[in-house]
Amino acid sequence: MRILLIEDDPESAAFIAQGLGGEGHAIDVAADGHAGLKRAAEDWDLLIVDRMLPGLDGLSIVRRLRATGLQAPVLFLTTMDGIDDRVAGLRAGGDDYLVKPFALVELAARVGALGRRAARSPRETVLRVADLEIDLLTRTASRAGKAIDLQPRELKLLEILMRHAGQVLTRAMLMELVWDFHFDPLTNLVESHISRLRGKVDRGHVELIHTVRGAGYCLRAPDPVAG
Numbered sequence: 001m002r003i004l005l006i007e008d009d010p011e012s013a014a015f016i017a018q019g020l021g022g023e024g025h026a027i028d029v030a031a032d033g034h035a036g037l038k039r040a041a042e043d044w045d046l047l048i049v050d051r052m053l054p055g056l057d058g059l060s061i062v063r064r065l066r067a068t069g070l071q072a073p074v075l076f077l078t079t080m081d082g083i084d085d086r087v088a089g090l091r092a093g094g095d096d097y098l099v100k101p102f103a104l105v106e107l108a109a110r111v112g113a114l115g116r117r118a119a120r121s122p123r124e125t126v127l128r129v130a131d132l133e134i135d136l137l138t139r140t141a142s143r144a145g146k147a148i149d150l151q152p153r154e155l156k157l158l159e160i161l162m163r164h165a166g167q168v169l170t171r172a173m174l175m176e177l178v179w180d181f182h183f184d185p186l187t188n189l190v191e192s193h194i195s196r197l198r199g200k201v202d203r204g205h206v207e208l209i210h211t212v213r214g215a216g217y218c219l220r221a222p223d224p225v226a227g
Contacts, residue, residue: 001026001045001111002025002026002043002044002045002046003020003025003026003027003045003047003048003111004028004039004040004042004044004046004047005027005028005047006033006035006036006039006053007029007030008050008052008053010031012077012100015104016104016107019108020107023108023111023112025111032054032055033053033054033055033057033058035055036053037056037061037065040070044072045072046072046073046114047062047072047074048077048111049061049075049077050076050077050078051076051078051080052078052080058078059089063092063093064176065093067160067163067164068163069136069159073095073096073114073115073117074093074094075096075114076098077098077100077102078097078098078099079100080099096110098110125137127162128162130208131143131144131145131205132162132208134155134158134159134162136159139155141201143201148201154193154200156178157174157193158197158219160174160178161209161217161219165219166221167218168218169216170216171217174216178190194211197209206222208221208222
């Protein structure tokens with residue numbers, strides 16, 4: 001498997017990379033949270049993430065990745081062995097949790113189990129809300145069977161809205177998930193993109209993209225007509 005290891009301790013990273021490399025896996029290492037988040041956007045079969053990282057902690061990394069649609073399994077590594085800590089890791093989007101120090105043979109076994117589980121679960125390749133679709137493989141969108149011409153950032157924005165269909169996403173959440181801004185640049189970036197997206201997605205159709213006054217934006221299927 002192709003595995004991303006996000007681990008700031010060089011000795012631990014070398015130990016894990018050497019051990020799993022000996023099992024036939026290809027291991028890439030990111031040494032801090034921000035680097036790990038950026039590298040995780042690539043195509044990986046598995047992520048191994050330390051909970052305590054400089055820059056951005058492991059839980060935050062995985063929450064953000066799951067919010068953007070990451071489906072690869074995640075194994076947390078940590079020195080925190082309390083039940084509440086394990087629950088927090090699983091709720092953040094982790095699939096397994098291994099407490100340091102650990103035996104390499106156990107890590108290899110858990111990695112193998114997660115790989116087999118992922119192989120049995122086909123990845124989602126099409127998102128659908130009402131008659132709106134995104135094909136994640138071809139990176140194309142359509143509504144009622146007609147192609148929609150979207151710029152890459154517009155497509156990313158639509159993908160995030162569809163993955164969270166029915167949920168209100170704030171301006172700050174969209175800034176982070178779509179543009180990776182962790183601060184408010186005090187521009188109308190979100191508003192202008194939403195406006196253009198509406199013009200392309202909703203024009204001539206029942207409205208799917210809604211503004212929730214004072215809260216944010218929501219993409220939702222229309223209510224079924226009674227009777």
